[in-house]
Amino acid sequence: MAFVQNLPFICILLSLFTGPLSSILSGKMTKKLNLVMITAVGIMSAMVLAFTVKSGEAYTYMMGHFPAPWGNEIRVGVLEALLATVFSVIMLLCIVGGSKEREEELESTKQNLYYIMANLLFCSLLALIYTNDIFTAYVFVEINTISACGLIMIRQNGRTIEASMRYMIMSLLGSGLLLLGICFLYDLTGHLLMSNIKEQVQILAATGEYQIPLLVCITLMTVGLAIKSALYPFHTWLPDAYGYSTMSSSAILSSLVSKGYIILLIKIYYRVIGIDVIRASKITNVLFVFGLVGMVMGSVNAIKENNIRRMIAYSSVAQIGYIYMGLGLGSEIGVIASVFHILSHAASKALLFVAASGITRASGKNKDFASLTGAGFRNRLAGIAFTIGSLSMVGFPTFAGFISKFWFAQAAFENANHTKTMLALIVLIISTVLNALYFMKTVIRIYTPAPALAKEKNYQNITVRGQAPKSFAMICFVAMNFMLGMCSDPIMKLIQSGLEMFG
Secondary structure (H helix, E strand, O other), X not given: XXXXXXXXXXXXHHHHHHHHHHOOOOHHHHHHHHHHHHHHHHHHHHHHHHHHHHHOOOEEEEEOOOOOOOOEEEEEOHHHHHHHHHHHHHHHHHHHHOHHHHHHHOOHHHHHHHHHHHHHHHHHHHHHHHEOXXXXXXXXXXXXXXXXXXXXXXXXXXXXXXXXXXXXXHHHHHHHHHHHHHHHHHHHHOOOXXXXXXXXXXXXXXXXXXXXXXXXHHHHHHHHHHHHOOOOOOOOOHHHHHHHOOHHHHHHHHHHHHHXXXXXXXXXXXXXXXXXXXXXXXXXXXXXXHHHHHHHHHHHHHHHOOEHXXXXXXXXXXXXXXXXXXXXXXXXXXXXXXXXXXXXXXXXXXXXXXXXXXXXXXXXXXXXXXXXXXXXXHOHHHHHHHHHHHHHHHOOOOOHHHHHHHHHHHHHHOOOOHHHHHHHHHHHHHHHHHHHHHHHHHXXXXXXXXXXXXXXXXXXXXXXXXXXXXXXXHHHHHHHHHHHHHXXXXXXXXXXXXXXXXX
16 A cells, blocks of 8 residues: 555544644644644645546545454545545635634634634544545534534624524534434445445345335435535524634635535435435435525525625525535536535635625724725725635636536536426526626625725725735635636546546
8 A cells, every 4th residue: 555545544633633732732833733734634635636646546445454344444536635635725725814803803712722623623524525434424524513613603702602503403403314314224234334335225226125214314314414514494504603703714614514514415325325326216306406496595695685794604505505406417417517616616605705804804894785885995905806706606707606607507408307407597597697696786885986984984904915814815715716717627527537436
């Protein structure tokens, strides 16, 4: 075994043990340790990606070299390595971009706690990406839930405590359904390793045995993860959680946490149940309908909002709908489009939250649209970055969001079900128009001159150097959007190759 094949396990352990270590260091040392750890994980993940692309096949890594059922293992392929690399970059930029706000909004005694929660959350995301054991996945789902809840409520004001309670209640409901599905599936197959479960499920599908219990398992796990990923109408916790937590928490939650659950759902469909069995169960039709509804209702709620961060949060509900619509199409190209949208939405939404923070900071920390008038002139880089993020979400060519919507349309055209094709295209057009309404309304607002307002309220002008960490994060996120928009073909090929390895 080549040394590089050990790196995914090292990444998980490194992020796991950095959390407790953060509790005994000073605030500055904890911050440096966190940044070094995420950077190291990103570099190692890129090395694993290069290795899997060169080898052209996935591999499994037995921890302790004990086979199942006594041991546990992780599985590494092109898709897993790609996701780990992108998530590492986004996590690093979210932490860097929100550093000043964290220092101002959190008590000094809670700085270390924040990094502990962030490290545990990052560890759980890596584990969800790499694990080949479905019960281990459930364990890290719970770690992800607890750490995400900690990131929401760490400010401890009324809004964040209420939001974290909503999040915990909804998330525990989803976790309970997921656990029930795993238990029933274990009872049917007698295995916890994903590859072994799939072998038994294929036998059950071929013989026609236990079809109703198997459908119950699929339904429970799907609904559980849909609740946890905030698919409409299970999104009620999301606006407050994203709108009132710290900026870096909002960026991490919106761009990474919900995506981890969707990635696990895709792994269950491909690696645990088998995509042919999933299509035969017709569960994709249900996901398709809920995805379409989420695409429209998330945007409608965003239009009604007068708070810029809550508007961006409701936009995430619509974007989650896009992903589930792609999965619901039931085709390979639909899943590829959904996975690419996970990457493009992660880069764009994190950019929007970081840029919105810069805009509100130049407006006396006010988040209502009236106060944001002319903010693009007071913080020029944040204004440009927010505009680029908005154009990406709308689907403007050369940006990441355009590629996502193009591939969703392509997947709809190639679908054999003409009803799905028409519905997907119509709702895609409606959702794009709605996206343009609330994002372009905001862009116009921040570029509407208001010198009297700025003078009256004593707003400040913020330069690039005056917000150096945030400026670095915004520039990198903008570059990611351009890269995903202009160099999408290689990434699409990596996603397709990774899904083929899944099968």
